[in-house]
Amino acid sequence: MKTLSTAVLLVASMGLSACSGGLFNQNDRLGTGGGAGIDNTPVTTGALDPSSVAYFNQTIGDRVLFAVDTSTLTDVGRATLAQQAGWLNTNTTYTAIIEGHADEQGTREYNLALGARRAAAVRDYLVSQGVPDARLRTVTFGKERPIEICSTEACYSKNRRAVTVIGAGAIS
Numbered sequence: 600m601k602t603l604s605t606a607v608l609l610v611a612s613m614g615l616s617a618c619s620g621g622l623f624n625q626n627d628r629l630g631t632g633g634g635a636g637i638d639n640t641p642v643t644t645g646a647l648d649p650s651s652v653a654y655f656n657q658t659i660g661d662r663v664l665f666a667v668d669t670s671t672l673t674d675v676g677r678a679t680l681a682q683q684a685g686w687l688n689t690n691t692t693y694t695a696i697i698e699g700h701a702d703e704q705g706t707r708e709y710n711l712a713l714g715a716r717r718a719a720a721v722r723d724y725l726v727s728q729g730v731p732d733a734r735l736r737t738v739t740f741g742k743e744r745p746i747e748i749c750s751t752e753a754c755y756s757k758n759r760r761a762v763t764v765i766g767a768g769a770i771s
């Protein structure tokens with residue numbers, strides 16, 4: 600009985616200390632952007648930090664879309680890639696893998712080749728904008744990784760894409 604009482608008191612005191620906010624107030628928790636770093640500067644995380652991968656994905660944009668059966672960049676695609684290049688040139692510690700994708704129409708082999716051409720077109724554009732080729736790698740998935748699965752143009756158009764995936768460190 601004494602062990603049970605001790606356990607109940609321990610659990611109750613832990614619950615009360617969790618409710619009181621503990622050692623931190625609500626604004627000092629990581630991820631809120633309201634805390635301070637070691638040198639007392641504000642800590643920013645996530646999509647608000649211009650040097651973060653989340654910012655790249657959400658604000659810059661991590662993908663460009665292609666027309667049917669082509670690897671030619673659109674004006675919208677070039678605009679997105681120009682922003683990607685600017686971000687990559689500013690944040691030089693990051694590398695990128697460019698994934699080429701296709702819609703489900705056509706053979707597996709044809710779509711793998713089309714995805715490779717799309718990824719290469721993106722890489723070539725980024726390099727033309729000053730991003731070192733050594734920081735970029737391409738991979739093709741063809742029609743193997745669709746975002747949308749259905750047999751309509753609305754789905755197909757989302758799957759005809761190249762996605763720039765940001766990583767850290769050297770490309771092997």
